[in-house]
Amino acid sequence: MYTKKITESIKKELENLKVQGKFKVERELEGAQGPEVEIGGKKYLMFASNNYLGLANSPEIVKSAKDAVEKYGFGLSSVRFISGTETLHKELEKKLSHFLGTEDTILYSTNFMSNLGFFASFTNEAFGGDGSHIDAIYSDELNHASIIDAFKLCKKENTQKRIYPHGDVSALEKMLEEDKDKNYRFKIIVTDGVFSMEGYLADLPKIKELADKHEALLFVDDAHAVGVLGKTGAGTGEHFGLQGQIDIISGTFGKALGGAVGGYVAGRADIVEFLRQKSRTYLFSNSIPPSVVVASMKALDLLNEKPELLIKVKENAKYFRDGVKKLGFEVLEGEHPIVPVMLGDAGLTQEFSKKLFEHGLYVMGLWFPVVPEGKARLRFQISAGHTIEQIDQALSTLSLVGKEMGILK
Ligand SMILES: Cc1ncc(COP(=O)(O)O)c(C=O)c1O
Numbered sequence: 001m002y003t004k005k006i007t008e009s010i011k012k013e014l015e016n017l018k019v020q021g022k023f024k025v026e027r028e029l030e031g032a033q034g035p036e037v038e039i040g041g042k043k044y045l046m047f048a049s050n051n052y053l054g055l056a057n058s059p060e061i062v063k064s065a066k067d068a069v070e071k072y073g074f075g076l077s078s079v080r081f082i083s084g085t086e087t088l089h090k091e092l093e094k095k096l097s098h099f100l101g102t103e104d105t106i107l108y109s110t111n112f113m114s115n116l117g118f119f120a121s122f123t124n125e126a127f128g129g130d131g132s133h134i135d136a137i138y139s140d141e142l143n144h145a146s147i148i149d150a151f152k153l154c155k156k157e158n159t160q161k162r163i164y165p166h167g168d169v170s171a172l173e174k175m176l177e178e179d180k181d182k183n184y185r186f187k188i189i190v191t192d193g194v195f196s197m198e199g200y201l202a203d204l205p206k207i208k209e210l211a212d213k214h215e216a217l218l219f220v221d222d223a224h225a226v227g228v229l230g231k232t233g234a235g236t237g238e239h240f241g242l243q244g245q246i247d248i249i250s251g252t253f254g255k256a257l258g259g260a261v262g263g264y265v266a267g268r269a270d271i272v273e274f275l276r277q278k279s280r281t282y283l284f285s286n287s288i289p290p291s292v293v294v295a296s297m298k299a300l301d302l303l304n305e306k307p308e309l310l311i312k313v314k315e316n317a318k319y320f321r322d323g324v325k326k327l328g329f330e331v332l333e334g335e336h337p338i339v340p341v342m343l344g345d346a347g348l349t350q351e352f353s354k355k356l357f358e359h360g361l362y363v364m365g366l367w368f369p370v371v372p373e374g375k376a377r378l379r380f381q382i383s384a385g386h387t388i389e390q391i392d393q394a395l396s397t398l399s400l401v402g403k404e405m406g407i408l409k
Contacts (some may be wrong), residue, residue, distance in 0.1 A: 021346065021367060032057040033259060035385045037362065044357070045390055045397075046382045048364040050255035050338050053226045053309045053387020055299050061258050063313065065295040072290035080107075081276075084287030092293050097266060100226070100234050104272035107293075109285050111223050111252035111263030112146040117279035118219070118250065118265050120153035122186070125278060133185035135159050136216075138175055140191045140202065144221055147190055153381040160184065166195070167205045176214040187216035193236030196225035197371050197379070199338030201214055201229070204240045211247075219248040227256025228337065233303050233310050247271075253292070258299040262288045312384035313337050316391060320382050322405040323395040328408050337382035340366075341398070343407070349376035352401060361397045 017023040030038045037046045041203070055061055068088075078084035085359065093105040108114035115139040123135045137154070139147060141163050151161055162179075164171040172189070179187070189211050192200040211218040221237040226249075230238025234258070237246045248271060253262035265275060275282060288296075303309065317337040324331045330342040343349045346367035353365030367376035380394070402408035 004370065020369065021225055021350070022369065027362075034379045034388070035383060035390055039362075042360070044360050044362040045393055045394055046362050047336055047382070047386075048362050049259070049381060049383070050224070051259050051383050051385065052381070053299075053303065054313075054383045055257065055302060055309075056259035058258070058299075058302065059297050060302060061295045064298040065291040068291040068294035072294075074291070075289050076287050077217075078287065079284060082182045082224055084288055086187060086287075086293070087295045088290055088297075089287060091324075092139040092297050093264075093332045095297055095384040096264060099232070099300055099304075100249055101237070102249065102266040102268045103269040105264050105266040106272045106275050106279075106282060107288055108265070109288060110261060111221070111250055112253065113281040113285060114250045114251065114263040114265045115144070115146040115221060116150045116153055117275060117281035119147070119150035119188075119190075120281075120397050121275060121279040122188070122271075123154040123159045125274075128187075129185070132157075133158060135188065136162065136182070136184040136300060137181055138162050138164060138172055138189045138216070140164060140166055140195075140197050142197065143190060143192050144196070144223070146223060147192075167200065167203065169203050171209065172194070172207065176210055178215065180214070180349065186368075188219055189216045190219040190221070192224070193220045193222035194229070194336055194338070196224055196338060197366060198223075198332050198340055199334045199336035200332070201225075201239070201336065202333075203247070204236055204242055208242055210244060216362050217247045219250070220246050221250045223250070223252045223255060224336070226251045227303060227315065228310070229298075229335075231310075232307070253296045253299070256299075257303070258262055258295050260292045260295060262292055262296060278308070309384045313382065316388075317382040319388065319397070320380065320391050323391070324380075324398065327395065327399050329401065329402065332377075339380040339382060340377040341380060342377045344376055345374045346373075348405070349378065352405060353378060354408075355404065356397060359397045359401060361394055364393075 027039055033049055033051055035046055037044050076084040089107060093107060096105040108117060160342050162175050193202055208218055225235040227233045229235055234243055235245045248267040250265050253260055321331055324341055332340045349365045349367050356363055364379045366379050
């Protein structure tokens with residue numbers, strides 16, 4: 001029965017969110033995702049989507065999805081191992097393995113699911129033992145929510161979790177040294193390849209060195225890097241010259257690669273086969289619809305056929321970053337198209353992002369507790385789809401509001 005106690009508890013919780021500045025309001029787009037979107041009949045420049053290559057509404061991708069619906073229908077009404085595997089799923093898995101330089105790949109409905117699936121099955125499985133093992137996981141404190149939640153599925157008695165301060169490889173090294181003589185079954189180091197609040201990259205060369213020294217598996221969630229970083233867009237591994245050397249990569253089709261939905265784990269063939277047999281978020285959740293599979297393959301083809309997209313997103317990001325600095329704002333340095341403009345104060349940032357929106361610029365404001373106190377920021381996300389004119393427009397709106405609010409002279 002839906003009691004008064006339940007409704008009052010929910011009300012209290014929602015009110016708390018408002019007081020804490022955590023209550024989210026969803027703005028409703030009225031057409032496709034792109035460099036320009038429509039909301040309430042008005043056009044806005046979009047600088048708050050993960051559409052890094054501008055492929056979300058690419059005519060080629062839309063056509064391939066349409067053709068696939070015609071040929072394969074809408075959905076499969078099944079999980080993969082019952083009747084939900086088309087040759088297409090296998091093709092996408094092979095294509096992705098080839099692209100990322102891994103032995104094999106397994107698709108999941110989302111990257112959230114792939115992260116849950118890996119950690120839960122890997123750490124909880126006895127692997128022929130008596131189940132009394134303990135695995136050690138070393139995780140960056142700012143890893144994505146799906147990794148944090150994945151740990152909740154790892155049985156307490158089988159897992160030792162150690163969280164190191166964000167980006168602090170010395171702290172990670174110290175932990176691994178401390179644990180050197182402990183009798184852990186597996187050690188796993190897990191990090192995001194790119195951290196979405198700052199656009200910072202994990203120090204993969206150093207982390208990989210530590211993983212090798214301490215015989216730890218290296219798991220990289222490359223959601224914001226695949227399709228963005230590296231010469232061919234294969235992600236942080238390729239960026240650092242470590243392609244083919246990361247044990248496990250997880251990622252998404254929901255950002256640079258067309259922006260629909262779908263996740264994966266790519267890595268050693270035996271790990272992938274193990275996940276196919278054992279991971280519950282794979283086994284007991286529907287397979288990706290054929291149109292999304294075909295369109296995601298098209299996204300990989302386009303990335304290969306149009307290397308200028310990768311160049312463009314980098315150039316656009318640099319152009320924007322330089323422009324923001326020239327205006328006199330503080331910006332986090334980096335090479336990723338996530339460009340945080342630092343304002344510091346939470347109230348100021350809320351007001352600033354509201355005014356930008358009123359001036360037709362859609363950008364995400366982030367403040368405590370999403371980012372540390374005093375480090376509130378506007379997070380711009382740049383796309384290959386943006387024209388220089390659109391970036392200039394964003395810069396002049398920033399300048400205008402900056403002056404209006406007394407931040408710029
Ligand atoms: C680092 C990281 N991992 C995983 C995810 C989840 O991806 P998906 O939307 O495919 O579940 C995201 C998306 O926000 C992400 O940024």
